[in-house]
Amino acid sequence: MPRAGGVYSAPPGTAGTPNTTIESAKYNALVADLVDDANAARPMTAGGSGATTAVGGSDNFNAAGTGMASAATVNLANATGVAVTITGTVTITGFGTVGAGAVRVLTFAGILTLTYNATSLILPGAANITTAAGDIMTLRSLGSGNWACVGYQRAAVPPYSSTATETLKNKSLEDNTTFIVDETDATKKVKFQVSGVTTATTRTVMVPDADGSMLLSSKQLLVAAFRNLKAIVTSNTQATVTADALTVEDTSGNSVRLTAINITADISASGANGLDTGAEASNTFYHLWVIWNGTTTAALLSASATAPTMPATYTHKTRVGAVRNDGSSNLWRTLQYGRRVQLQIGTNPTTVPVMASGNSGSPTTPTWTAVAVGSFVPATAVSVRGTFMMAQSDSTRGLLAPNNSYGSYGSANAAPVGNGNNGITGSFIIVNEQFDFILESTNIYYASSNGSTNVLLNGWEDNI
Numbered sequence: 289m290p291r292a293g294g295v296y297s298a299p300p301g302t303a304g305t306p307n308t309t310i311e312s313a314k315y316n317a318l319v320a321d322l323v324d325d326a327n328a329a330r331p332m333t334a335g336g337s338g339a340t341t342a343v344g345g346s347d348n349f350n351a352a353g354t355g356m357a358s359a360a361t362v363n364l365a366n367a368t369g370v371a372v373t374i375t376g377t378v379t380i381t382g383f384g385t386v387g388a389g390a391v392r393v394l395t396f397a398g399i400l401t402l403t404y405n406a407t408s409l410i411l412p413g414a415a416n417i418t419t420a421a422g423d424i425m426t427l428r429s430l431g432s433g434n435w436a437c438v439g440y441q442r443a444a445v446p447p448y449s450s451t452a453t454e455t456l457k458n459k460s461l462e463d464n465t466t467f468i469v470d471e472t473d474a475t476k477k478v479k480f481q482v483s484g485v486t487t488a489t490t491r492t493v494m495v496p497d498a499d500g501s502m503l504l505s506s507k508q509l510l511v512a513a514f515r516n517l518k519a520i521v522t523s524n525t526q527a528t529v530t531a532d533a534l535t536v537e538d539t540s541g542n543s544v545r546l547t548a549i550n551i552t553a554d555i556s557a558s559g560a561n562g563l564d565t566g567a568e569a570s571n572t573f574y575h576l577w578v579i580w581n582g583t584t585t586a587a588l589l590s591a592s593a594t595a596p597t598m599p600a601t602y603t604h605k606t607r608v609g610a611v612r613n614d615g616s617s618n619l620w621r622t623l624q625y626g627r628r629v630q631l632q633i634g635t636n637p638t639t640v641p642v643m644a645s646g647n648s649g650s651p652t653t654p655t656w657t658a659v660a661v662g663s664f665v666p667a668t669a670v671s672v673r674g675t676f677m678m679a680q681s682d683s684t685r686g687l688l689a690p691n692n693s694y695g696s697y698g699s700a701n702a703a704p705v706g707n708g709n710n711g712i713t714g715s716f717i718i719v720n721e722q723f724d725f726i727l728e729s730t731n732i733y734y735a736s737s738n739g740s741t742n743v744l745l746n747g748w749e750d751n752i
Contacts (some may be wrong), residue, residue: 350393358400363394365429382408388431396423402437410436420444457529494544494582513752517626519576519609524618526635527611528552536580536604544604546585548576553587555619560586564597567590570617573610573666580604593668609750612664622747624690630673630747643674644743649735651685651706656692657732665748669727675744676705678722685737690725692733722746 289664298323302314353369355463358376363384371393376379379401383392396419404411410430411417422443427435446454463482470476485491531549553576555563560579568574569591577588581601592594593607609629612620614636622630633640643664649655665672678686685697688705695701707719725732726738734743 307474323587346384349369355397364390367392371395376400378640379403380409381405381429382433383435385431385433388427388429390429390478392427392429394425394427396425397421406433410434412437442628465573513606514608514626517608517624519611519624520624521619521621521623521632522552522553523613525556525586525590525707526554527619528577529576529608531578531608534578534608536578536606538603538605542604544580546578546580549585551578551585551587552623553589555589555613557597560584560588560602561588564588564590564592566591568613568617570613570615571663573612575666575668576609576611577605577607579694593666607668607752609752610668612666624750627749628747629672629750633747640746642677642742643732643745644734645741646739647736647741651687651697651735651737653734654686654687654694654696654703656689656735658692658731660731660745661727662730665727665747666750668751669726669748671726671749672745672750673722673724673747674742676707676723677744678707678719678738678741683737686736686738686741687734688721688723688743689733690728694733703715705706 298522299314299317302317302351305327309489309666313721342712347542352371352373353367353371355375356364356367356379358374358380359377360380361382361384363378364372364376365384365386370391373395375397377398377400381403382405393395398419398421402411402419402425403409404414404416406414417425417437417440420443424439424441424443425437426439428438446452448454453499466480468478480552482491497740514531514534516530517534518530519527521527529549529551532549533545534549535545537541537543551561555574557563557570558565566725573590574589575593575596577590577596577640579586579596579598581586581599581603586599586602588596588599589611593610596605598605611622611626614620617634620637621635621659623630623632631637631640640662643661644659659667661672676688678684686707687694687703688698689703694703697703697706704725705721705723706723732743
């Protein structure tokens, strides 16, 4: 059968001569040739599939063509096949003019940018696409040089599977349209709402390394601030904090409950487990903090009771007490359980600190002397505890009160702490009275007519 490049040519010598009898051999040869051609696979250039089966025809119509280099416009009209490999990394903005309805399947050999255009290059999500090696895109021509991407398969993203584990990466889910649905009951749904988050702010939810249920509330829930809290000064520079549990917060009020706390702060060190900033001053109260950075729990000493300078990466904190040093910058030995603090006399200080002493004011009028407590208890203290000590002699008295509105010794409005000798001649009686005053101001009030009277500090209760 004389075909060349899909073009049919009659056998030689078959053309007739006018007014001449047609020879049967030539006629029969031509007819046989036409029959053979009609029954043979018609070449694609002659409008056929070039195959004798449907599968073969489909394969021929969808044959891979020669690779094409990336360019601003990759003219797919010049493609030698429906499936084309695009090489290079040049940004592509168009694919040339091909009749409407034509389909091309492109495989990208490398990384390049496909530039979205609402008319000429319509891409999913109305956004540019950055390709990766092995990505496959299906394009359909809209005619007049316009194309639409009707399919895009990432080489690095496996197809969906109901059983295999998949990784969701670099995706954003809209809160108004995203649900988690019970696999056995589609009516059971969970919807996460983030519309209340401040613009341009990222909120991080910390998930503990434990199974459990999520507790939901319209308020910030705060579990017990501490359990079995103990703080003890163990040396001139160190204080140790232990607790079964403590709650720490960040500046947004998000709380985390820490357990099994056992940490030591050294005021001679800096940063975590030391002093937050600056150099240690003498005769100063330093507040004791527990801090946390998402992984590590540490202690911190700070002159601030509200805003310590946090070490880098530490976000959560809680104040657990206060300690004081002396004129030589050595810490007072104190022992704290919960909120209650007691001085441990012996090492430092060696004797009980004296808050006030001697003759002062008048216990009979009375005329009160204000005793400032700021050098003896921290500013966060809610009460002061101590001993009112007086060696009574003939007709001497002493009074102690939380404010200066109380009456004289023996009156109906008598001060809560007082003692005296109402005229027992030649007597000398030593009386020690314990007091525990809630602080109504930065002072307590004292009056005494006996030079041996002392107001001694034993401890305080901190407002934590």
